[in-house]
Amino acid sequence: MGELSDDGAFVRDTRYLDGRITADGRDGWPVEPGRYHLVVSRACPWANRAIIVRRLLGLEPVLSMGVAGPTHDQRSWTFDLDPGGLDPVLGIHWLADAYERAEPGYDRGVTVPAVVDIPSGAVVTANYPMITIGMETEWAAHHRPGAPDLYPEAWRDEIDEVAELVYRDVNNGVYAAGFAASQHAYEDAYHRLFARLDWLSDRLARRRYLVGDHVTEADVRLFTTLVRFDAVYHGHFKCNRQKLAEMPVLWAYARDLFQTPGFGDTIDFDHIKRHYYEVHTGINPSAIVPAGPDLSGWLAPHGREQLGGSPFGEGGTPPAPPLPAEAVPAGHSPLAA
Template structure:
């Protein structure tokens, strides 16, 4: 396993005109993502000074953010709730930081801070980059350890094994890692990041190129998923987690807000069936808060939505309609089992999801 997903560092940033939450744009130019993250790792052997320890760290992950949503899903699938606590910032933020406005008094109840930037500054007083989620904070010191989202989920799968629940799936199996990494490279550059490249394009030419790249990749995925239930192998892997968090935001946000509008996800039969299959799998849809997702993109991105109006649609009921993907075979959790019920204090507001959470 590589120490980091190199593809998620492939595009170096231009000088930013402005930066919010780690997303950089440059007027009149193509969108580039700042890929310089805090690469300290939490490992079983503690080689970076941060050994895996139950209860020592806190994951800060906004439900609105697709990169953070990955970590919420993986933590739940692996059953790490007892070992790694979680804090949820609100869906909106200002130019300085994500804030804990969902918590009583506007403070994270474990870290005691109002802004995530406080944890960054506790370790790096002059931290010059965007204050991003997900981030893992060392609770005893209150210092951020890492915000390297590409590596965080891989490490939860491989370095935190001692704390996985019985029946936890192997999301990064040795025999499929080369293929998973190859799929992830294309999905990241062309889809996960591709929708942002469309949305924040600074010129018509940049947008046209981004649009062509995105839809070329989505057509490739549509074809790939016609006769296979999951992206790699017969079970859910890291590759499915990474694609899902973009797909679940596609119709509510990316299709209109980011001008990724050749067609909706619902008009791509294989991808729509695949996305619904995952959404209805425990650990995926029960982490998705559509209201927070829409609030984040439409309220925060005032440069492309000046009014801050959040659209009422789309209709979400289709997410729980039958998908028929079981006919393709595959076993979602391999030899393992699905995660149990979501903890009461981690449940998505039932008004924000079409799932019946029970």
């Protein structure tokens, strides 16, 4: 996932397998319904982006999804949720096997999300920023009727600009604080994180969504960090100036998205907590998983409608409910009681 610099700062490893799946197949990987398998974990914020975008765009019929368990060891994510511990599409237990088929001798991180070519069993791409953008652009011919335009051409520059700031200071910022190995590195990440959250609060006090008048890629990227904030990052990663629930604008914004079909119905708080607290034994040696926090507040009214806009844009409609096999288990979320 990353390493430490000489001054104790966390540096994320971004050496992804990064094949491009395109509508015209120009890079050797054409968009084809049924050819690819999206591998995710509900615990992972980067994978959660892909789960949300796939749901919002209605790509379930053309892009199958495999769900790895919430924990892993140094070798790989595993398909321990499936019967026999094997992904039913790929027939493997270790996601590392699909990386090895793509690059024999593969020695970098085995990460999710990953898009796997089913015929060869090889990972095509684990480049998570481009996986969702690819779904939004290259897979457009397969979007459901009423799907939102999550990456509209007129707003792309602004979406990219906001998303880069959110990535640097928030998405990756919580990890930079949590995995810092020096007081200076930790405090630097901590202050950048909360300065950016204050900036986002100011921006969202006047508008319902980050860019434009409906949900876009920028909102998806911010949401998956915010939804994990109180359950994990506030305590586990020492991002404790405030809880999300103590930041009124961001808390209302996050609840608005959580209650939007395609967002909250992808969230598995049990998997989220188990992953961070059980896997990161360098931070939490006991591997004890906290019983809290209380999740009922996620369903409280948010009042964001008064700012205008609509989640799916003009003429847009909500996605269908999750496929039964992909639904979050009962008791793992206030929406899955």
